Amino acid sequence: MERIKDERLQLRNLKNIRIVYIIQTFGILAILAYDLVTKGMDGMTGNPLWAVFMISAVVNAYLMMNISVDHEKQTSPKKGLYISLAVISVLSIASGVMVTLVGSNGIGSGFLIGGIILVCSLVPVIYIYLLRKRKTEEDDEEELSS
Amino acid sequence: MENQVKVSRVGVHLTQQQLAERVGVTRQTISLIEKGKYNPTLKLCLEICYAVNKTLDEVFWIEKESGSNGKN
Incomplete structure (x- = not known):
């Protein structure tokens, strides 16, 4: 197939891909919902389509x-980072304590769950911090050059 | 969006097909631009202007409608 160079057709192609993506997502959700009803939660998460959907x-x-x-409106990246860090620290400590206190789990499980929540939340928080930092730097450069 | 592509194209004796080949798009795209049914990117606008030996101003400029709020 020849490579499309026409910008209008490229745009059209992207819109078509969006429609296909919507249909595909509905299909995946329908299959997962069927699995959930017939095989339960474990049956659904065992399906490789679940991994595809989550990824x-x-x-x-x-x-x-x-x-x-x-x-978003201009905010200080560092301020956002500190607030997010405080929130995820509180959340992970709270969930660690809850896991330790509720049920028959030991303190080890509490540390494990709390640690997992901390690491999993840390990645997007740092990512968004880097994005905001890059944006502020770009804005500063623009202001300096103008 | 209204424009002077058709007038400019006829002015330099080009068919839609010839102009399309020069700027690297399909004839249908040129046709839609002339009818005002497709908004070309600035890059394509410039390519069209180079092909018809006119400036962006002459081909694509339209006066701001009175009472419009400036959004599109």
Whole structure:
């Protein structure tokens, strides 16, 4: 197939891909919902389509961060980072304590769950901090050059 | 969006197909631009202007409509 150079057709192609993506996502959700009803939660998460769905959801969330950073009003990246760090620290400590206190789990499980939550939240927080920092640097450069 | 692509193209004796080949798009795209049904990118606008030996101003400029709020 010849490579499309016409910008209008490239745009059209992207719109078509979006439609296909929507249909595909609905298909995946329908299959997962069927698995959930017939085989239960474990049956659904055991399906490889679950991994596909989760990976695409995570990739989508990270790509959305690029957009939301441009969309949000100018805030200090460091301030945002400190607030987020405080929130995720409180959340992970709280969930660690909850896991230790509730049920028959030992303190080891508490540390493990708390640690996992901390690390998993740390990655997007740092990513969004870097995006905001880059944006502020770009804005500063623009102001200096103008 | 209204523009002077058709007038400019006829002015330099080019058919839609010839102009399309020069700027690297399909004939349908040129047709839609002339009818005002497709908004070309600035890059394509410039390519069209180079092909018809006119400036962006002469081909694509339209006066701001009175009462418009400046958004598109």
